[in-house]
Amino acid sequence: MQRVARMMALGVAAMLSSSLLLSNVAFAESMKIGVSWRHFQEERWKIDEAGIKSVLEPAGYEYVSTDAQADPVKQLADVESLIASGVDAIIVLAQDSQAILPALEAAHAAGIPVIAYDAPVDDANAVFVSFDNFAVGKLMAEAMVAAQPNGNWVQIEGDSAHSIVKIFRDGQMEVLQPLIDNGTIKIVGQQNITNWQPDGAQAALDQILTANNNDVQAVLAMNDGTAGGSYAALEAQGLEGVALSGQDGDKAALNRIARGEQTVTIWKNSMNLGMAAAEAAIELAKGGKMADLKGMVMTKTESGKDQSAVLLTPYAITKDSLNLVLDAGWISKDDLCKGADAGTVAVCK
Amino acid sequence: MVVILAAVWAGFGLFTGGIFLSPRNLFNLSLQVAVVGVMTTGMVLLIVARQIDLSVGSQVGFIGVFGAMVQTQFLPVDGSHTWWIAIVCMLLAGVAIGALNGWLVAYIGIPSFVVTLAGLMFFRNAAYMLNAGETIAPLSDMFRRVGGGLDGTIGPTLSWLCGALAVLLICAMTWRNRHRRERFGFSNPPPWVAALRVAAQIAAIIGFVLVLNAYQLPSSKSPAGIPIPVVILIVVGVVVSAISVRHRFGRHVFALGGNPESTSLAGIDTRLLTLKLFILMGFLCGVGSVILSARLNAGASLTGTMMELNVIAAAVIGGTSLAGGIGTVAGGLLGALIMQSLEGGMILMGVPSPLQRMVLAVVLILAVLIDITYRKRAKR
Numbered sequence: 001m002q003r004v005a006r007m008m009a010l011g012v013a014a015m016l017s018s019s020l021l022l023s024n025v026a027f028a029e030s031m032k033i034g035v036s037w038r039h040f041q042e043e044r045w046k047i048d049e050a051g052i053k054s055v056l057e058p059a060g061y062e063y064v065s066t067d068a069q070a071d072p073v074k075q076l077a078d079v080e081s082l083i084a085s086g087v088d089a090i091i092v093l094a095q096d097s098q099a100i101l102p103a104l105e106a107a108h109a110a111g112i113p114v115i116a117y118d119a120p121v122d123d124a125n126a127v128f129v130s131f132d133n134f135a136v137g138k139l140m141a142e143a144m145v146a147a148q149p150n151g152n153w154v155q156i157e158g159d160s161a162h163s164i165v166k167i168f169r170d171g172q173m174e175v176l177q178p179l180i181d182n183g184t185i186k187i188v189g190q191q192n193i194t195n196w197q198p199d200g201a202q203a204a205l206d207q208i209l210t211a212n213n214n215d216v217q218a219v220l221a222m223n224d225g226t227a228g229g230s231y232a233a234l235e236a237q238g239l240e241g242v243a244l245s246g247q248d249g250d251k252a253a254l255n256r257i258a259r260g261e262q263t264v265t266i267w268k269n270s271m272n273l274g275m276a277a278a279e280a281a282i283e284l285a286k287g288g289k290m291a292d293l294k295g296m297v298m299t300k301t302e303s304g305k306d307q308s309a310v311l312l313t314p315y316a317i318t319k320d321s322l323n324l325v326l327d328a329g330w331i332s333k334d335d336l337c338k339g340a341d342a343g344t345v346a347v348c349k
Numbered sequence: 350m351v352v353i354l355a356a357v358w359a360g361f362g363l364f365t366g367g368i369f370l371s372p373r374n375l376f377n378l379s380l381q382v383a384v385v386g387v388m389t390t391g392m393v394l395l396i397v398a399r400q401i402d403l404s405v406g407s408q409v410g411f412i413g414v415f416g417a418m419v420q421t422q423f424l425p426v427d428g429s430h431t432w433w434i435a436i437v438c439m440l441l442a443g444v445a446i447g448a449l450n451g452w453l454v455a456y457i458g459i460p461s462f463v464v465t466l467a468g469l470m471f472f473r474n475a476a477y478m479l480n481a482g483e484t485i486a487p488l489s490d491m492f493r494r495v496g497g498g499l500d501g502t503i504g505p506t507l508s509w510l511c512g513a514l515a516v517l518l519i520c521a522m523t524w525r526n527r528h529r530r531e532r533f534g535f536s537n538p539p540p541w542v543a544a545l546r547v548a549a550q551i552a553a554i555i556g557f558v559l560v561l562n563a564y565q566l567p568s569s570k571s572p573a574g575i576p577i578p579v580v581i582l583i584v585v586g587v588v589v590s591a592i593s594v595r596h597r598f599g600r601h602v603f604a605l606g607g608n609p610e611s612t613s614l615a616g617i618d619t620r621l622l623t624l625k626l627f628i629l630m631g632f633l634c635g636v637g638s639v640i641l642s643a644r645l646n647a648g649a650s651l652t653g654t655m656m657e658l659n660v661i662a663a664a665v666i667g668g669t670s671l672a673g674g675i676g677t678v679a680g681g682l683l684g685a686l687i688m689q690s691l692e693g694g695m696i697l698m699g700v701p702s703p704l705q706r707m708v709l710a711v712v713l714i715l716a717v718l719i720d721i722t723y724r725k726r727a728k729r
Contacts, residue, residue: 041477041650160703192702198484198649199641203381207696210374211365214567225649228486232646236498238567252486252647339487 032062033281034082038095038119039070044248044270045093048117051274052091059282061088070195072099079103083110088285091115091129091277097122097163097302113284115277120163122301127290128309129277131268133164137171139316140245143264144218145175145185147318148243151217152188154208156201156230158222160192163302168222168247188212193226201229209237218243224253224265231261249317251331257319258340258348267317267325276310322347350667350683353716357687361694369694372563376573378686378693379561380497380644383578384409384637385656386685389663390589391633393681394599395626396664397606399673400454400461402630404446404468405637405660409653411476412442412638417485417648420492432491440635446472447631451624469657476650486647496643497576500569505562508574511583512558516551523547578640582682585636589629590678602626606673662709663688666716687716 033056037045049065056063064087068075072095082090083106090107094100097120104123107114114126121128153176158165179185189208193200201221209216214237221227227246234242240261246253249267256262280293290296290308299309315324325331326347337348361369368374388405395402416439424431446468453464494501503511523546527537537543561579562572575583593599601622604612613619642648667684669676691712695705 041474041482044482046481160701189699191696194702194706195651195654197651197654198647199645199652202645203693204696204702206377206381207374207693210371210377211368211697211699225484225651228484228647228649229645232498232644235646236567250484252484255486 031060031285032064032085032087033089033091033278033285034079034085034087035063035065035091035117036075036078036082036093037065037067038075038093040067044250048270048274048277051271052278053274054271055275055278055282061282061285068095070095072096075100076103080106083107083112087112089113089115089281091117091281092121092126093117094119094121096161113281115281115284117277118164118273120167120302122303122305124301124305124307126307127280127284127293127296128299128307128311129273129280130309130311131273131314132311133167134171134174136247136266136268136314137168138174139171139314140168140220140247140264140266141172141175143316143318144220144243144245145179147263148218150179150184152186152212152215153218153220154189154205154216155187155191156205156219156221156226157190157192158196158226159194165192165222166302172220188216193229196223196225198225198229198232201226202233203229205230205233206236209233209239214239216242220245223247224250227256227262227265228252231256235261249325249330251335254317254322254325254331254336255338255340257317258322258336258345260319260341260344264316264318266314267330268312268314269328269330273312276312280310319345350680350687350716350720353719354683354687354690357690357694361690361697365694365697369697372560374693374697375560376564376576378689379579380576381693382682382685382689383497383576383582384641384644385659385663385689386582386682387585387640388630388633388637388656388660389667389681389685390586390678391626391630392660392664393667393669393676393678394589394593394602395461395630396661396669396671397593397673397676398602398623398626399606399609400623400626401465401661401671402450402461402468402627403465403657404450404472405630405634406653406656406658407469407472407476408443408446408631408634409638409641409656410650411446411472411479412439412635413642413652414476414479414485414648414650415439415442416638416642417488418480420489421485426487426489428489429491431489432495435489435492436495436639439639440632443631443633443635443638444628445631446634447628448624450631451627454627455620455623473650473654480648480650482650484647484649486649488642488646488648492639493643493646495577495581496640496645497578498644498646500566500573501577501643502561502566502573502575503577503580504574505572506574508558508562511575511580512554515554519547519550519554578644581636581640585633586678586682593678598622598625603674606675608674659688660685662713666713666720668720684716687712 053063066078068078075095090112100121101123104114104126108125116126116128118130191204219230219242221230224246227244231244243263246262246265249265253262253265283293293310295310296308297311299307301307317325340348342348416435419438420426420431420435450464450468453459454461490499493499530537561575564573566573601617605619605622641652663685664681666687667680691709
């Protein structure tokens with residue numbers, strides 16, 4: 001009994017002293033920016049992370065991150081732990097625009113500025129840093145219509161749990177709706193692909209092509225991963241000439257564009273986005289106001305609240321504009337041009 | 350189970366205006382079943398032995414990215430030997446992962462649920478780390494054929510040959526079985542019953558080859574025949590089934606599942622047996638990964654996410670009891686066929702994807718309920 005009591009006392013003493021030590025350490029080095037990722041597994045986020053770090057490190061801020069593994073509940077816990085560890089600002093890539101709100105309120109209550117990164121949140125007090133996602137959808141649809149002005153179209157869309165899918169769709173529909181209404185374009189198939197999985201897109205498009213007896217002229221895929229799966233399905237049926245869209249500027253997709261297998265990808269220099277978010281985070285952490293942020297505009301959240309936003313410009317990359325990604329150092333010429341017919345692609349000569 | 354499958358096919362045939370039963374859709378269906386089917390054969394044996402493997406989807410993803418890297422980064426992607434070297438590497442990777450799982454379960458004593466749950470998280474994220482999340486595409490042409498892409502079928506003549514072989518095998522086995530039962534004094538069902546069963550099986554095989562030959566390859570407009578992944582599935586199915594029913598190994602597995610203590614007291618090395626089962630599962634994950642990444646023509650780290658649920662559901666629908674000791678490989682393959690028919694049929698009908706998963710969940714429960722009720726009645 002005495003031994004147990006002694007052990008317990010020792011234990012409590014150890015805990016107290018170490019937490020005192022740690023909190024002293026926390027006071028000493030206070031410059032920290034926390035990032036809560038929703039699911040670091042998807043292809044592009046490591047580029048965003050590099051962008052964020054490239055601004056934080058020279059400015060003397062420590063980069064702390066968590067990964068919610070696509071679980072909204074885990075993300076709540078992640079944000080709370082970031083708050084508890086004493087960060088000066090939080091950058092959140094939300095898994096769910098509504099479920100994240102309690103965590104954001106906790107951050108606001110603690111006086112910690114919040115940047116909503118690329119995924120919309122329904123919070124008027126967070127700054128939304130993203131690409132103009134409506135423009136993403138619009139550019140995608142415009143490039144596709146330019147390549148394939150009419151016929152039967154298939155929509156291969158992203159995971160329905162991600163609210164950004166709706167914004168892409170709205171942008172696409174702004175271009176497509178008039179054409180659908182007057183009968184030029186007909187949507188003959190539409191599927192949301194769980195997890196944006198390429199193999200899921202392939203299986204779905206296989207079935208849609210079967211249902212329509214291959215009478216499909218365009219596949220509006222929402223990102224490059226699903227575009228890859230879609231292309232595998234098209235190729236298996238000898239439908240290589242069908243117009244195909246994508247997003248993110250993945251290396252495999254850019255190569256497909258050079259080879260004439262994909263029509264367009266919407267390239268968002270996520271390095272720049274990471275940098276912009278980190279700059280905004282540092283500004284706000286130092287006490288700056290949302291209204292004074294560089295490039296700030298006002299937008300509306302999904303429920304109609306006013307929200308400050310910093311929106312970067314996306315670019316449509318087609319065969320003719322591949323030089324943009326080459327010049328930015330996004331992809332090497334070898335990776336871009338392997339297997340491409342140099343005669344048809346200017347940048348591969 | 351066969352009745353359920355027939356009902357599903359008839360139902361979808363009706364709702365899709367016959368498209369479901371078209372040669373093209375059945376061809377696609379056979380390709381889609383190949384991956385899950387191959388892995389289900391191993392999973393059935395594992396579940397019979399009172400183990401489970403939750404990491405199969407992550408293994409498929411990891412091995413896929415690894416194989417894609419071997420093909421594009423370590424070897425020239427259009428080299429003539431690249432394809433089979435990559436396949437060998439992928440199979441070896443599967444065996445290695447299976448061995449690791451098996452060792453942790455059998456020799457260290459950690460429950461398989463825990464080991465493979467950890468494996469699920471570990472290998473999915475390892476797949477991401479391998480190439481920093483970037484999808485690797487395209488892959489070697491020869492490799493793609495293995496996935497059924499680029500006209501990866503064996504053609505009509507070889508398909509008929511396979512069909513003929515299968516028919517011969519069935520006749521020979523049925524005759525041999527009857528003969529052996531007579532010799533040992535067991536009663537045989539009347540000859541006309543046996544003849545009817547054989548006839549039904551022959552009809553199924555002929556129908557199978559006919560349908561696959563009726564589908565024309567888009568590129569050459571020639572009859573397709575059996576796709577290579579389906580040949581792989583058939584070979585794997587027959588081999589694993591034969592092992593489980595005829596070979597000593599299979600008897601030991603069922604003994605282990607029925608009563609682990611008496612099995613071990615009877616002198617069977619249960620730890621080695623468990624290790625072998627996990628190695629088999631890992632190997633089959635390698636095969637599944639080869640087919641899936643060849644079909645996708647890419648190594649993507651998200652490939653195979655959640656596939657373990659499909660594989661386990663297929664095994665369970667096929668009559669494998671999660672308590673161990675009961676199950677057949679053939680049943681598991683039927684279960685995979687039923688699940689995939691449902692998935693594919695629903696997309697044909699344009700059902701939104703969340704609803705699809707809900708329907709599959711309900712079907713899983715119904716199928717197992719029917720199976721349990723049927724078994725209870727049969728016992729009485």
